[in-house]
Amino acid sequence: MCGIVAAAARREVSEILLEGLRRLEYRGYDSAGMALLDNEGNLLLHKQLGKVSELERVQALQPHYGCTGIAHTRWATHGEPSAANAHPHISGDRLALVHNGIIENHATLRDELKAAGYDFASSTDTEVIVHLLHYYLQQGLDLLEALRQAVARLEGAYAIAAVDADHPDQVVAARQGSPLVIGVGIGENFLASDQMALRQVTDRFIYLEEGDMALISPSSLQVFDQQGEAVSREQTRIDEVVESVDLGGYDHYMLKEIYEQPRALAATFSAGAGLLSDDACFGDNAADIFDRVRNVQIVACGTSYHAGMVGRYWLEELAGIPCEVEVASEFRYRKRVQHEGTLLLTISQSGETADTLAALRNAAPGEFVGSMVIANVDNSSLVRESDLVFLTRAGAEIGVASTKAFTTQLVALLMLTIALGRRGGMEPETQRELVNALQRLPDYVQETLELDTNIEALSEAFIPKHHALFLGRGIQYPIAMEGALKLKEISYIHAEAYPAGELKHGPLALVDDDMPVIAVAPGDELLEKLKSNLEEVRSRGGELFVFADRAAGFESEPRVRVLNMPHCPEAMKPVIYTVALQLLSYHVAVQKGTDVDKPRNLAKSVTVE
Numbered sequence: 001m002c003g004i005v006a007a008a009a010r011r012e013v014s015e016i017l018l019e020g021l022r023r024l025e026y027r028g029y030d031s032a033g034m035a036l037l038d039n040e041g042n043l044l045l046h047k048q049l050g051k052v053s054e055l056e057r058v059q060a061l062q063p064h065y066g067c068t069g070i071a072h073t074r075w076a077t078h079g080e081p082s083a084a085n086a087h088p089h090i091s092g093d094r095l096a097l098v099h100n101g102i103i104e105n106h107a108t109l110r111d112e113l114k115a116a117g118y119d120f121a122s123s124t125d126t127e128v129i130v131h132l133l134h135y136y137l138q139q140g141l142d143l144l145e146a147l148r149q150a151v152a153r154l155e156g157a158y159a160i161a162a163v164d165a166d167h168p169d170q171v172v173a174a175r176q177g178s179p180l181v182i183g184v185g186i187g188e189n190f191l192a193s194d195q196m197a198l199r200q201v202t203d204r205f206i207y208l209e210e211g212d213m214a215l216i217s218p219s220s221l222q223v224f225d226q227q228g229e230a231v232s233r234e235q236t237r238i239d240e241v242v243e244s245v246d247l248g249g250y251d252h253y254m255l256k257e258i259y260e261q262p263r264a265l266a267a268t269f270s271a272g273a274g275l276l277s278d279d280a281c282f283g284d285n286a287a288d289i290f291d292r293v294r295n296v297q298i299v300a301c302g303t304s305y306h307a308g309m310v311g312r313y314w315l316e317e318l319a320g321i322p323c324e325v326e327v328a329s330e331f332r333y334r335k336r337v338q339h340e341g342t343l344l345l346t347i348s349q350s351g352e353t354a355d356t357l358a359a360l361r362n363a364a365p366g367e368f369v370g371s372m373v374i375a376n377v378d379n380s381s382l383v384r385e386s387d388l389v390f391l392t393r394a395g396a397e398i399g400v401a402s403t404k405a406f407t408t409q410l411v412a413l414l415m416l417t418i419a420l421g422r423r424g425g426m427e428p429e430t431q432r433e434l435v436n437a438l439q440r441l442p443d444y445v446q447e448t449l450e451l452d453t454n455i456e457a458l459s460e461a462f463i464p465k466h467h468a469l470f471l472g473r474g475i476q477y478p479i480a481m482e483g484a485l486k487l488k489e490i491s492y493i494h495a496e497a498y499p500a501g502e503l504k505h506g507p508l509a510l511v512d513d514d515m516p517v518i519a520v521a522p523g524d525e526l527l528e529k530l531k532s533n534l535e536e537v538r539s540r541g542g543e544l545f546v547f548a549d550r551a552a553g554f555e556s557e558p559r560v561r562v563l564n565m566p567h568c569p570e571a572m573k574p575v576i577y578t579v580a581l582q583l584l585s586y587h588v589a590v591q592k593g594t595d596v597d598k599p600r601n602l603a604k605s606v607t608v609e
C-alpha cells in the first residue's frame with residue numbers, strides 16, 4: 001500500500017529517496033514519484049506508472065538532484081493507477097505533497113477549491129490537500145501554520161509530507177490515522193511511513209502520534225501535538241540488524257518464506273521460554289490482566305483473521321475460555337455488547353492494518369479488561385498502542401500473501417491458550433504435552449516441506465480450472481479458508497471454503513468436473529463424517545484432492561488424489577496442513593505465470609479503510 005519517504009539534508013538525497021521506495025516496494029503499489037528542491041529553489045518532479053525501477057529509469061535519463069525531497073509509492077484508491085494520479089501532487093509550481101490514507105470530504109473541498117480558481121491535474125483525493133496548503137500559504141501563513149489550517153479541513157486518514165520551494169531546506173508533515181516516523185540523522189533528518197524505508201540512513205526514530213505535525217530541516221526537528229504545542233516525543237533506537245531481504249536463491253519471496261517456517265516457528269516459540277510458569281513473554285502487566293480474563297474477543301483481517309478462527313477452537317476447547325472472532329472492518333462499526341472480563345486480542349502481521357487499528361482505538365473506556373496484540377512488526381502502531389504485546393519472530397515477510405506470519409501467529413495463539421488455560425484449570429499434563437508439541441513443530445513442518453515435489457505434481461491439475469472448493473471440519477475449517485484465500489490471492493482462481501457439513505446446503509450444486517474439491521482431512525474424530533461428505537462429491541463427478549494423515553486410511557483411486565501428510569499431535573495439524581496448502585497455491589500460481597509475490601490489486605499492508 002502507499003509509502004512515503006522524505007529527506008532534508010546537506011547532501012544530495014535522490015538516491016536515499018529511491019532506496020527508501022525500494023524498501024517499501026513489497027507493500028504493493030502501482031506507481032511511484034519523487035519531488036526534489038534543487039539549489040536554485042526549483043521544484044523537480046518525476047512520476048511514473050509501474051515499478052520503482054521505472055522511476056529509476058527516468059531519473060537516470062534525466063537526473064534530478066536536490067538536498068530536500070519527498071517520494072511516494074501509490075496504491076490507487078481514488079483515481080486509476082496512472083502517472084497523473086501518482087504522487088507527489090503539486091500546486092502553483094512551488095509546492096509538492098505526498099499522502100497516505102483517504103480524504104473522505106475530498107469532493108466538497110474540490111468544489112470549493114475549483115471555485116477559488118484551482119485547476120486539478122489528477123482524479124485523486126490527495127490533490128485537494130496540496131491546493132489547500134497553497135491557498136493558506138497565499139494568505140501569508142508560514143508553511144507549518146498553512147499545513148495546520150489545511151489539515152484542519154480534512155476528514156479521513158492521512159500521513160502527509162510536503163515541500164515548498166520558498167522554504168527549500170524544510171519538509172513539513174502531519175499524521176492522523178496513518179503512520180509516520182521521523183528518522184533522526186546527524187546534520188540531516190528524514191520522514192517515512194515505515195522505519196524500514198530509512199534503515200539505510202539511521203537507526204534512531206521518533207514515531208509521530210495521532211494529530212501530530214512535524215517540521216524537519218538538516219539541523220532541526222520539531223514536533224507539535226494536536227493543540228499546536230511543541231512536544232518532545234520519545235526517540236527509539238532500533239538496534240537489530242536489518243535482515244537481508246534478498247531472495248537467497250529462491251525464485252520467489254513466497255517460496256523462501258514458506259521454507260523459512262521451521263526457523264520462524266522455533267524462534268517464535270523460544271520467545272516463550274518459561275511459559276509453563278510465567279507470562280513474561282506477553283508483557284509486564286500480563287499476569288494482572290490475564291487473571292481478570294473471562295472471555296476473549298479476537299479482531300483481525302485477512303489471513304490474520306483465519307489465525308484468530310483457529311485460536312478460538314484452542315481457547316474454547318483447551319482453555320475453556322469463551323472466544324469470539326470477527327473481521328475488524330465489521331467489528332469496528334457494529335454496536336456491540338461485551339461480556340464482562342473480555343480481553344481484546346488483535347492479530348496483525350504488519351501491526352498497521354487500518355481496520356484492526358481502528359477496532360483497538362474505538363474500544364470504549366472499560367469495555368475490555370485490556371488489549372493485546374499478536375504482531376510481527378515491532379514498534380508498529382498496534383504494538384505501541386496495546387497493553388500487552390506478543391511479537392512473532394517470523395522475520396520480514398515480503399510476499400504479499402502471508403505465510404510464515406500466519407503459522408507463527410498460530411504458535412502465539414497456542415501459547416496464549418496455555419497461559420490462560422493455566423488459570424482455568426488446564427491439566428499440567430496437557431500444558432506439558434502442548435509445549436512438547438510446539439517444541440517439535442519445526443520438525444513436523446520440515447517433514448511437510450519434504451512433500452513439496454508431490455504437492456507440485458498435484459498442482460498441475462489446477463491450471464485449467466477456474467474454481468476450487470476447499471472443505472474442512474472443526475479446526476481445519478479455518479485452515480480450508482486460509483487455503484482458499486491463498487489460492488485466490490496468488491493464482492486468481494476463484495476459491496471458496498466450506499465447513500464440510502455445509503456441502504449439501506448449497507455448494508454441492510456447483511460440483512462438476514471443472515470444480516476440484518480440496519479436503520483437509522487429518523485423522524481426527526470428524527474423519528468418518530468427512531469421508532461421507534467426500535463420497536457426495538465423488539458421486540457427482542467431482543475431482544477430489546485429499547490432504548490426509550497418512551494413518552487416516554485414504555487411498556488414491558480414480559478421481560481421488562491423496563496426499564499423505566506427516567503424523568503429528570492434534571494441535572500441530574492446523575500448522576502443517578497450512579504449509580501443504582501454501583505450497584499447493586504457490587505451484588499453481590507459478591505454473592499460471594502470475595506475479596506470485598505481488599499479486600494484482602493487493603497490498604501487503606492495508607493502511608486505508
Ligand code: G6P
Nearest residue numbers: 302303304348349350353402603
Ligand atoms: C492484507 C494482506 C494479507 C493480510 C491482511 C491483514 O490483505 O495482503 O496478507 O493477511 O492484509 O494484514 P495484517 O498485517 O493485519 O496481518
